[in-house]
Amino acid sequence: MSTAVLDTPREEKTEIVKNWKNPTILSVIAVISLILLGFRAPAKQVTFRLGDGIRWADIPNLQIPAVAYGWVAAVVMIALALFSLVLMNRGKKMPLILNVVFWFFFISGILVWAIGSASSSNVSLVSILSGALALSIPMIFGSMGGLLCERSGVVNIAIEGQLLFGAFSAVLVGSMTDSPWAGLLAAMIGGVLVSLILATFSIKYLVDQTIVGVVVNVLVSGLTGFFFTRILQANPAELNSAPKLPGFEIPVLSQIPVVGPVLFNQSVLIYLMYIVVGLIWFALNKSKWGLRTRAVGEHPKAADTLGVNVNRLRFSNVLMAGAVAGMGGAFFTLVSVSTFNADMTSGQGYIALAALIFGRWKPLGALMASLLFGFSLQMQFVLSGLGTTIPTELLAMLPYVVTILAVAGLVGRSRGPAASGKPYIKG
Amino acid sequence: MKLELRGVTKKFGDFTANDSIDLVVEPGTVHTLLGENGAGKSTLMNVVYGLYEPTEGEILIDDQPVTFNGPSDAMNAGIGMVHQHFMLVPVFTVAENVALGSEATKGVSLDLATTRKKIREISDQYGFEVDPDAVVEDLPVGVQQRVEIIKALVRDAEVLILDEPTAVLTPSETDQLLGIMDQLRQDGKSLLFISHKLREVRAISNDITVIRRGKVVGKADPTVSTNELATMMVGKNVQLVVDKEEAHTNSDTFEVKDLSLVAPNGVPLLKNVNFTVHGGEILAVAGVQGNGQTELTEAIIGLQPKATGSLKLGETELMGKSTKQILRAGVGFVPEDRSTDGLVGSFSISENLILDLFDRKEFSRAATLNRSAISKNADRAIEEFDIRVGHKNDAAATLSGGNQQKIVVARELTRDLKLFVASQPTRGVDVGSIEFIHKRIVAERDKGVPVIIVSTELDEVYALADRIAVFFHGELMGIAPADTPRGVLGQMMAGATYEEALASADFGSDVGTGAATVEQSENNLPWAEGENR
Numbered sequence: 001m002s003t004a005v006l007d008t009p010r011e012e013k014t015e016i017v018k019n020w021k022n023p024t025i026l027s028v029i030a031v032i033s034l035i036l037l038g039f040r041a042p043a044k045q046v047t048f049r050l051g052d053g054i055r056w057a058d059i060p061n062l063q064i065p066a067v068a069y070g071w072v073a074a075v076v077m078i079a080l081a082l083f084s085l086v087l088m089n090r091g092k093k094m095p096l097i098l099n100v101v102f103w104f105f106f107i108s109g110i111l112v113w114a115i116g117s118a119s120s121s122n123v124s125l126v127s128i129l130s131g132a133l134a135l136s137i138p139m140i141f142g143s144m145g146g147l148l149c150e151r152s153g154v155v156n157i158a159i160e161g162q163l164l165f166g167a168f169s170a171v172l173v174g175s176m177t178d179s180p181w182a183g184l185l186a187a188m189i190g191g192v193l194v195s196l197i198l199a200t201f202s203i204k205y206l207v208d209q210t211i212v213g214v215v216v217n218v219l220v221s222g223l224t225g226f227f228f229t230r231i232l233q234a235n236p237a238e239l240n241s242a243p244k245l246p247g248f249e250i251p252v253l254s255q256i257p258v259v260g261p262v263l264f265n266q267s268v269l270i271y272l273m274y275i276v277v278g279l280i281w282f283a284l285n286k287s288k289w290g291l292r293t294r295a296v297g298e299h300p301k302a303a304d305t306l307g308v309n310v311n312r313l314r315f316s317n318v319l320m321a322g323a324v325a326g327m328g329g330a331f332f333t334l335v336s337v338s339t340f341n342a343d344m345t346s347g348q349g350y351i352a353l354a355a356l357i358f359g360r361w362k363p364l365g366a367l368m369a370s371l372l373f374g375f376s377l378q379m380q381f382v383l384s385g386l387g388t389t390i391p392t393e394l395l396a397m398l399p400y401v402v403t404i405l406a407v408a409g410l411v412g413r414s415r416g417p418a419a420s421g422k423p424y425i426k427g
Numbered sequence: 428m429k430l431e432l433r434g435v436t437k438k439f440g441d442f443t444a445n446d447s448i449d450l451v452v453e454p455g456t457v458h459t460l461l462g463e464n465g466a467g468k469s470t471l472m473n474v475v476y477g478l479y480e481p482t483e484g485e486i487l488i489d490d491q492p493v494t495f496n497g498p499s500d501a502m503n504a505g506i507g508m509v510h511q512h513f514m515l516v517p518v519f520t521v522a523e524n525v526a527l528g529s530e531a532t533k534g535v536s537l538d539l540a541t542t543r544k545k546i547r548e549i550s551d552q553y554g555f556e557v558d559p560d561a562v563v564e565d566l567p568v569g570v571q572q573r574v575e576i577i578k579a580l581v582r583d584a585e586v587l588i589l590d591e592p593t594a595v596l597t598p599s600e601t602d603q604l605l606g607i608m609d610q611l612r613q614d615g616k617s618l619l620f621i622s623h624k625l626r627e628v629r630a631i632s633n634d635i636t637v638i639r640r641g642k643v644v645g646k647a648d649p650t651v652s653t654n655e656l657a658t659m660m661v662g663k664n665v666q667l668v669v670d671k672e673e674a675h676t677n678s679d680t681f682e683v684k685d686l687s688l689v690a691p692n693g694v695p696l697l698k699n700v701n702f703t704v705h706g707g708e709i710l711a712v713a714g715v716q717g718n719g720q721t722e723l724t725e726a727i728i729g730l731q732p733k734a735t736g737s738l739k740l741g742e743t744e745l746m747g748k749s750t751k752q753i754l755r756a757g758v759g760f761v762p763e764d765r766s767t768d769g770l771v772g773s774f775s776i777s778e779n780l781i782l783d784l785f786d787r788k789e790f791s792r793a794a795t796l797n798r799s800a801i802s803k804n805a806d807r808a809i810e811e812f813d814i815r816v817g818h819k820n821d822a823a824a825t826l827s828g829g830n831q832q833k834i835v836v837a838r839e840l841t842r843d844l845k846l847f848v849a850s851q852p853t854r855g856v857d858v859g860s861i862e863f864i865h866k867r868i869v870a871e872r873d874k875g876v877p878v879i880i881v882s883t884e885l886d887e888v889y890a891l892a893d894r895i896a897v898f899f900h901g902e903l904m905g906i907a908p909a910d911t912p913r914g915v916l917g918q919m920m921a922g923a924t925y926e927e928a929l930a931s932a933d934f935g936s937d938v939g940t941g942a943a944t945v946e947q948s949e950n951n952l953p954w955a956e957g958e959n960r
Contacts, residue, residue: 017693288530288537295516295527302514305478306528306578307499418517426478 016091023084023094026102030077037070037109042116052126053254053261062125066116073109077102107375114379118386128382130262133270134335136374138163138345140273141328142352143359143366144280145191148321149198150361151284152314153297153419157213158198159325160349161220162191166329168224171340172232174242174333183242184269184330191326192319194220199318203311206423217349225342232340245269245334267335269327276324281363293317297417300424310424328352347400354403361416369406376402428454428489428505428585430475430617435484437467437474444470446642447484452586456633457608457618461625461660463858467641468621469511472588475619476508477501488586499528507579511590511621513571517564522546524563525578542581549580553610568715569600576607586617593627597715598885598917605631623660625653661858669865674872674893679706679741681846681877686736688722688901696722697734697901704846704877709868710906711892712881714920719901720881721763724850727879728760729753740846754783757845761835761852763881765828769835772824776816777805779823780838804841812837813863829860836864840871847871850881865890885913897925 044066051059080102084094115121142159149156169190174183197216202209232240247267254264284290292313295303300310333340351373358372359365380395388395432450436443444467452458462468473479475486477495485492488504495501501508515524522542531541543559550557555573563571572592579587589608593601608618608631622628628635628649635647637659645659681704688697697719704710712720726734729750738745745753754760762768770779781790781801790797790804805819814833816826823831836852852868853861868891872878882888888895895911897904897919905925907916918928 015689015693015695017689017691282536286536288532291523291527291530291537295519298518299514299516302516302524303527305476305498305508305510305514307497307502308528 018088018091020088023081023088026077026081026084029106030074030081033077033106033109034074037113038074041067041070041113043067044116044121046112046116047122049122049124050126050258052124053265054257056255057257059257064112066112066121069112070109073105073112076105077109111379114383114388114390115386117390118383118388120386123382123386126258126261128378129258130266131381132371132375132378133262134266134331134374135377136370137269137273137331137335138328138348139352139355139370139373140277140367141331142325142349143356143370144276144363145321145325145328146353146356147280147284147361147363147366148293148317148324150356150420151297151417152293152317153300153310153417153422153424154199154202154314154318155209155213155421156198156318156321157210157353158194158216158220158349159352160345160347161213161217162194162322162325163329163332163345163349163352164217164224164343165190165194165220166326167332167344168227168329168340169326170330171240171242171333171338172227175239178243180243180245180334183334184245184327187330187334188323188326191322191324191329193322194326195318195322198322199315202423203314203318206425209421209423221343224340228340228342236339240339242333242338244338245330269331269335272327276327277363277367280324284363294417296424297419300419300422304424304426310426314424325349325352351399351403354407357416358406372406373399373403428617429487430506430586430619431487431490432471432475433485433487435471435474435486436482437470437479438482444641445474445481448638448641448643450636450643452617452619453633454585454617455612455615457612457620457631459620459622459628459632459635460638461622461628461635461647461656462638463623463660466638466660468638469590470641471638472508472590472619472621475501475588476506502529502582502584505583505585506588507576507582507584507586508588509572509575509579509590509592511592511594513575515563515571515574518562520560520562521557521566521574521577522559524574525559525581529582545581546577549577553607555607568595568717569597569603572596572604573607584616586619587611588619588621590621591623592620593622593624595716597920598913599921601627625656628656629653669862669869669890671869671891672873674708675875676705676707677875679845679875679877680704680739681741681879682737682739683727684737684739686723686726686734686738688719688726688731688734695901697726700736700901700903702896702903702906704879706875706877707872708893709872709878709880709891710894710896711888712879712896712898713885713888713916714883714898716883718898718920720883720898721850722901723898724760724763724848724879724881727753727846727848728758757843759839759842759844759847759849761832761839761849763850763854765831765835766824770823770831773822775820776809776814776823776826776834777801777819779834780805780808780841782838784838784842808834808837808841812867827857829856832856832864833860836867840867844871844876847876847878848881849879851883852880853882853887854884885916888916 046064046066048062048064050062080094080098083098087094115123142163145162146156146159166187170183170187173186174180194216198212201207201212245268247265250264254260284293292303292308296308296310296313304310329345332344352370355369355373356366358369359367376399380398383390383395384392430452432448434447434449435445436447437445448471450458460468460471470479474481477498477500486495487493493504495504516527522539525546526537526539526542531538546557546559549555555577557570557573557577563574566574592604596604605627608620612618620631632649635649635656636643637645637647637656639660639662644662647656647659683700683702686697686700687695689695700723702710712723714720722731725731727738727745729745729748734746736746740756740758743756745756745758748756766772771782778801781804784790785796790800802819808814809816809819812833814830814837816830823834832853839847849868853864856864868878868880880891889909892909895907895909895916897907897916899920899922904919904923907919907925912932915928915932918931919925923931
């Protein structure tokens with residue numbers, strides 16, 4: 001019998017499927033870059049200071065002629081875009097590394113061009129990057145909070161509310177007790193309280209998760225706004241001036257040029273962030289809890305038939321997510337500034353959600369995506385600080401434009417946890 | 428281990444799904460629970476597995492009464508279940524799926540190595556050939572099912588419940604499963620086998636309990652004839668064959684030429700499909716679910732815009748037309764999943780009867796619906812198609828599966844058709860409605876319309892077909908005459924061409940291995956049912 005070998009799936013030859021979206025995007029960006037970075041390059045030297053924070057050596061500055069660099073970047077990008085078109089015509093995708101090269105030249109090209117176009121063209125690379133890292137903190141914590149929820153099957157639109165309430169609780173308790181640590185703890189509890197509303201309504205009472213999330217955000221915004229004007233502003237010295245979380249330098253590591261001062265000379269909240277991301281990555285991929293969480297987010301009934309209590313696990317994960325997102329909220333009032341302001345999170349919870357999707361629901365992916373958004377936020381401040389010719393209103397849009405481009409344009413259809421957003425009803 | 432049910436009753440509100448069921452499964456035997464769809468088999472199994480709590484009665488294991496508060500209690504007591512819809516996380520590996528719920532750990536981290544070892548042991552013992560690191564969604568259905576069995580065995584199950592395990596398998600995969608069940612039985616496990624397929628039931632069972640409408644209606648010996656079993660199961664003498672004359676074909680044709688379709692990930696779903704259906708004949712499309720049949724019907728009705736090739740209805744080219752234009756060209760279509768594609772559950776019966784006709788002159792004036800015409804149409808259809816309804820304005824979702832299906836069929840058959848395409852026309856439908864729907868399909872054929880029926884149930888294929896087309900991995904393996912033996916079709920469903928299948932049937936006498944060819948006489952049973960819903 002030559003046929004009917006059923007156990008081995010027959011090797012399927014797959015057909016070539018041409019998807020022109022990415023090559024087209026690359027081509028358009030390359031052409032725009034050619035016009036902007038090449039033809040309209042500012043005839044200036046851009047100076048990046050690399051030595052900040054390094055004590056053991058004198059590191060020379062990086063001098064880049066904007067015109068030459070613009071042309072190099074534009075030519076490389078055009079070449080890569082053409083290459084991707086050729087590859088796609090044969091039904092192949094461009095290797096990831098070349099994509100990374102493309103985006104590196106794009107971002108660095110824009111950076112050089114923008115700084116070159118500003119009135120002052122001498123900047124510290126260390127302060128740009130460490131600022132970008134700091135600004136990413138709420139989004140990183142927020143996206144980790146979203147991840148804990150979504151991987152177990154609960155959509156978390158309420159990240160914004162968790163950040164905001166975390167920020168509020170942190171400043172209130174921090175000011176009252178005069179201890180930033182108490183403030184941090186309060187931020188976590190604040191986040192948990194917001195999560196409690198989300199979890200109770202979406203898991204226990206099966207209300208649509210997206211709607212509960214949005215309603216919770218509006219509630220938190222209204223509530224904190226009310227308390228801010230009525231209570232905090234009445235006594236700002238006592239209630240709205242929290243001590244900052246301390247920062248410290250990690251010996252040796254902080255003396256690595258550029259990278260050291262950026263990563264290892266920071267606020268304690270940033271070191272906590274490293275730990276939280278690492279822990280979540282490990283727990284999700286390597287622990288029993290992680291296996292169950294992923295199962296509950298993909299196929300809750302399968303988990304149930306194996307004796308996993310689906311709704312209890314979801315409930316506890318949503319609460320944990322609140323604690324994590326709440327820590328992100330503490331950034332606003334314990335690291336960035338010392339005072340609370342109405343709606344001071346300005347939509348970063350939503351960007352965190354976008355980062356989660358852009359990062360394909362993976363801890364490290366979400367981390368990278370948050371860093372990208374943090375970088376675009378930082379660019380807005382750097383460029384307006386340097387006195388650029390670009391209108392500030394346009395610059396203020398930058399993080400959001402990057403978000404839309406990233407999520408809509410580059411990710412395309414990404415596959416989230418299959419059961420996300422669907423309440424689990426037994427039986 | 429001996430499993431016994433005593434007077435188990437399960438009620439949902441007023442509805443009694445199981446009415447004092449008594450059942451004993453002895454160790455080392457296969458006990459079959461036989462019953463139609465909706466007879467309460469799955470409910471009973473969920474009670475045994477701890478997913479539902481019985482309203483009355485008790486479950487005994489080795490003569491000790493037990494109560495289960497959840498599946499984990501049942502598992503700890505040694506009961507394992509292979510669910511009808513696999514309880515596997517598609518994106519997990521086999522090892523992860525098996526470990527879930529009873530994970531081995533090393534410190535805080537997961538210890539999958541132990542699970543892998545156990546899987547290999549069981550896999551070797553029973554010849555399962557399952558790779559612990561394969562991702563489940565990439566595995567063929569038959570292997571996924573073995574993963575389910577491994578899941579139960581890893582947890583030291585002594586009683587195994589198999590809920591309609593053969594519904595998704597090819598005939599020879601089914602035979603392999605029956606072989607595995609036999610091996611498990613010889614190892615002293617107690618097996619509770621749920622099925623409505625008489626051939627398999629007779630091939631493997633030691634004892635048979637027949638249930639109907641939630642009640643035990645009798646016990647039977649596996650040697651009892653199929654007719655007797657069928658009568659017990661359905662409760663009346665059933666007509667085993669659809670009365671139909673020889674097909675009288677005419678010159679009307681529906682011609683499919685070079686029909687191809689590629690999924691977004693590059694996997695071909697249809698590969699250069701060519702066939703012609705003549706007016707006055709039924710072409711039945713057979714094959715295991717997921718081999719391109721769904722895509723074929725969707726391409727015909729215009730729901731697969733990326734399909735290429737030609738679909739010629741008489742002189743009209745359907746390819747490239749919108750679904751509405753295709754419907755207007757005289758194509759009647761019964762989709763395979765009536766609850767999502769065939770009906771709007773919350774709409775009334777009358778409204779569902781005009782879902783694709785609402786903008787025709789008879790049912791609308793300018794921008795408004797002609798309510799009285801719609802109402803009259805509903806009265807006529809309900810009468811003509813014997814749709815059992817409370818009131819025509821009730822929501823369609825309140826009806827039974829059979830009556831819902833009759834709405835879909837009635838809607839499509841009240842137009843003058845040039846082509847009728849029906850996908851799984853009787854899935855999850857009671858026997859009475861099956862007979863009725865089959866008669867209407869044959870009547871449509873006798874009007875001279877070309878008819879295409881897609882069914883994964885060979886029995887239905889045999890009942891209706893004038894010719895049988897078999898699909899495998901998107902490829903048309905050949906068109907066989909209606910009297911082709913089951914074994915040959917089984918070979919074709921596993922990837923042999925008609926000629927190859929015939930040749931191997933001639934030379935090797937025991938082709939379909941064992942059970943598949945034993946019961947040729949049962950080919951005409953109309954148990955065309957898929958899954959419980």
